[in-house]
Amino acid sequence: MLRVQNLSKRFGGLTAVDNVSFEIEKGQIFGIIGPNGAGKTTLFNLITGNLVADQGEVRFKDQLITGKKPHQIARLGIGRTFQMVKPFGGLTVEQNVMMGALPKHASFADANRAAHDVMGMLGLTPYQNEEARSLPVGLKKKLELARALATQPSLLFLDEVMGGLNPTEVQEMMELIRFLNKENGITICMIEHVMAAVVALCEQIVVIQQGRKIAEGTANEVTSNPAVIEAYLGGEFAHAGA
Template sequence: MLTVQNLSKRFGGLLAVDDISFEIQKGEIFGIIGPNGAGKTTLFNLITGNIPSDKGQVRFQDHVITGKKPHQIASLGIGRTFQMVKPFGGLTVEQNVMMGALPRHKLFADAQKAANEVIDRLGLKPYAREEARALPVGLKKKLELARALATQPSLLFLDEVMGGLNPTEVQEMMALIRSLNRDQGITICMIEHVMAAVVALCERIVVLQQGRKLAEGTASEVTGNPEVIKAYLGGDVAHAGA
């Protein structure tokens, strides 16, 4: 579904992403992990067109998307959330989600209907008329996800959607991600520091370290890799984090 080939990005003297290659298969939940500063979010930004790459190619289905603008990539069916949640604070939850739906619908009423369907699905209906700035962190994370889902993606990139959530909220988010994948048929690629969630959700995982791919494989293969344990996991899969 998505193929990343030899992707690289340098910022001055820092090689943030160094010759990264991997493939995401349709229908899977794919994980990207690594310590802070490993290049994970930069990699997302390169794939989704938020920053240009220096080298390499990204192919989504039949399209080479390298060099395309974010809105062009979104129109092909790739959605994403951002690590730093920044909703339009003065707009309501419904209006925020409609910002994601409007590019897909010619009529305002159709965009509003689509937005409210997503709001209902994510349990945000009680907050639909509230200003986004008033929401606690857990609901802002759901709003960020709702706005991405409103673009109707077939491939969804999630950048630490569980960051800052309490254990109950983490479990709710895990159940939601499973549902989006299994029931809605959305392929998911996720960056996450909550390793228990990564192991439970992801069929395959790529590990980054200092911009390079350290390992790739199933959850058991990656978490049992001595190099990964030394570099990131610290020997305790369940409690490894940032």
């Protein structure tokens, strides 16, 4: 479904993404993990058109999307959330979700129905008239997800959608991701630091360190890889694998 080949990005003397390649198959939940500053979000930005790659290419459903603008890529069926949630603070929850829905629908009424479907699915309907800036972090994360879903993606990139959530909210978000994948047929690629969620959800995982891919495999393969344990996972997994 998505093929990333030899993707690189430099900022002056810093190589943020260094010759990274991987493939995401239709129907997968795919994980990207690594330390803070490893280049994970930069990688997302290259794929979704928010940054221009210095090298390499990205193909989505066999179509070259390297160099396309974010709105062009979104129109093809790729949606995303942002690590730092970016709602339109002065707008209501409903209006924020509508902003995602409008480009995909011929009429305001159709976009409104689609927005309400998404809000209902994520439990946001009771907050539809609240200003986005007034929401607590857990609901802001849901709103960010709702705006992405309103674009009707077939491939959804989630950038630390569980960051800042309490354990109950993490569990709820995990169930939502499973639902979107299994019941709605959305292929998902997620950056996440909550390793319990990554291990439980992801069928395939890529590990990034200092911009380079250092490992790829199943959760068991990655969490038992000595290089990954040393670079990122640390003592808990080192002890488990001993």
